[in-house]
Amino acid sequence: MAIIRNTIAKKAVFEIIQLNKTAMSQTEIFAKVNNICDRVTVYRILERLVKEVKIHKIVNINGVINYAPCNSCSHEQHLHHDHLHFSCTTCKKLTCIADNHIELNIPSNYQVAEVFLTVSGICPDCIIMA
Amino acid sequence: MAIIRNTIAKKAVFEIIQLNKTAMSQTEIFAKVNNICDRVTVYRILERLVKEVKIHKIVNINGVINYAPCNSCSHEQHLHHDHLHFSCTTCKKLTCIADNHIELNIPSNYQVAEVFLTVSGICPDCIIMA
DNA sequence: TTTATAAACGCAACAATGTTGCATAATTGT
DNA sequence: ACAATTATGCAACATTGTTGCGTTTATAAA
Numbered sequence: 001m002a003i004i005r006n007t008i009a010k011k012a013v014f015e016i017i018q019l020n021k022t023a024m025s026q027t028e029i030f031a032k033v034n035n036i037c038d039r040v041t042v043y044r045i046l047e048r049l050v051k052e053v054k055i056h057k058i059v060n061i062n063g064v065i066n067y068a069p070c071n072s073c074s075h076e077q078h079l080h081h082d083h084l085h086f087s088c089t090t091c092k093k094l095t096c097i098a099d100n101h102i103e104l105n106i107p108s109n110y111q112v113a114e115v116f117l118t119v120s121g122i123c124p125d126c127i128i129m130a
Numbered sequence: 131m132a133i134i135r136n137t138i139a140k141k142a143v144f145e146i147i148q149l150n151k152t153a154m155s156q157t158e159i160f161a162k163v164n165n166i167c168d169r170v171t172v173y174r175i176l177e178r179l180v181k182e183v184k185i186h187k188i189v190n191i192n193g194v195i196n197y198a199p200c201n202s203c204s205h206e207q208h209l210h211h212d213h214l215h216f217s218c219t220t221c222k223k224l225t226c227i228a229d230n231h232i233e234l235n236i237p238s239n240y241q242v243a244e245v246f247l248t249v250s251g252i253c254p255d256c257i258i259m260a
Numbered sequence: 261t262t263t264a265t266a267a268a269c270g271c272a273a274c275a276a277t278g279t280t281g282c283a284t285a286a287t288t289g290t
Numbered sequence: 291a292c293a294a295t296t297a298t299g300c301a302a303c304a305t306t307g308t309t310g311c312g313t314t315t316a317t318a319a320a
Contacts, residue, residue: 003287003288003289003294003295003296004296005286005287005288005295005296005297006287007286007287007296007297007298009297009298010297025277026277026278027276027277037297037298037299038298038299038300039278040278040279040280040298040299040300041297041298041299043277043278043279044297044298045297048297059189059190059191059192059193060189061189061244061246062189063189063193063194063195063277063306063307064193064276064277065193065277065278084234084236086236086240089243097235097236097237097240099235100234100235100236101235102232102233102247103232104214104230104249105227105229105230106214106216106227106230106249107227107254109254109257110216110227110249110251110252110253110254111251111252111257112249112250112251113219113249113250113251113252114191114249114250114251115247115248115249115250116191116246116247116248116249116250117232117245117246117247117248118245118246118247118248119234119236119240119242119243119244119245119246120242120243120244120245120246121240121241121242121243121244122240122241122243123240124237124239124240127239127241133266133267133316133317133318134267135266135267135268135315135316135317136316137267137268137269137315137316139268139269140268155306156306156307157305157306167268167269167270168269168270168271169307170269170270170271170307170308170309171268171269171270173306173307173308174268174269175268178268193277193278193306194305194306195306195307261320262319262320263318263319263320264317264318264319264320265316265317265318265319266315266316266317266318267314267315267316267317268313268314268315268316269312269313269314269315270311270312270313270314271310271311271312271313272309272310272311273308273309273310274307274308274309274310275306275307275308275309276305276306276307276308277304277305277306277307278303278304278305278306279302279303279304279305280301280302280303280304281300281301281302281303282299282300282301283298283299283300284297284298284299284300285296285297285298285299286295286296286297286298287294287295287296287297288293288294288295288296289292289293289294290291290292290293290294
């Protein structure tokens with residue numbers, strides 16, 4: 001029903017997310033949009049992009065919500081959970097790692113929607129630093 | 131070094147977590163302690179219980195941190211990730227589901243610490259209601 | 261039982277993240 | 291160019307979590 005508008009701010013936010021290798025929080029994204037819009041607008045744009053399945057929402061292990069592009073993962077793939085998130089405890093970066101197909105063993109009276117698989121640890125960049 | 135004290139508030143918080151079937155947030159736990167202590171104290175007690183490996187911390191898909199007892203899962207089991215969390219999108223309850231052993235396919239230059247596996251969907255109770 | 265000591269607490273204040281209402285601005289189909 | 295309605299800015303608020311500091315309390319030792 002609703003007509004989707006492609007505004008300047010929305011394009012900017014989407015581009016920032018797409019160009020970044022790791023997932024980003026609203027705070028990080030807002031810092032990069034260079035006052036092109038209000039921080040509330042960033043929240044609302046992110047909400048819309050999620051609804052349009054252009055980006056997806058990932059909760060980091062500290063509870064902060066991050067956003068990553070839906071490039072490699074189609075909606076179906078995402079649903080069939082063959083991708084995983086690595087959360088670095090040192091630099092706090094959240095990275096997508098593909099090719100992880102997992103088998104679940106959930107009682108049939110549960111209705112599964114999405115699978116979130118996050119692994120914490122130290123990423124290659126931070127191991128080198130140590 | 132530090133001597134661990136077993137205070138009234140700590141006992142109450144631990145009991146609340148143990149008696150509850152699903153994981154609970156600080157807000158829910160605080161609501162149940164009946165003003166036996168300050169909300170800050172609840173946060174600090176939870177912190178201590180996590181450190182003592184009596185309870186564990188789980189981030190729900192909305193970013194809220196929840197706490198569950200470490201009954202069935204020993205620290206080692208937890209590390210070897212054979213248990214999973216089901217996050218109901220309707221009632222927001224977070225339930226532990228055992229017997230889920232998963233194989234990971236992560237590049238060797240990542241150093242893995244912990245595995246967090248959360249599945250969203252609708253829990254049996256909410257399916258009945260619908 | 262009393263006392264010393266460090267752990268635990270309460271309170272107040274702060275910080276970060278996310279949400280809502282409403283008036284105004286901007287995009288898009290016609 | 292215009293109308294319709296989507297998107298935005300601003301202000302205010304809500305929730306969750308944290309910190310500092312003076313006071314209270316649990317515990318071990320006297």
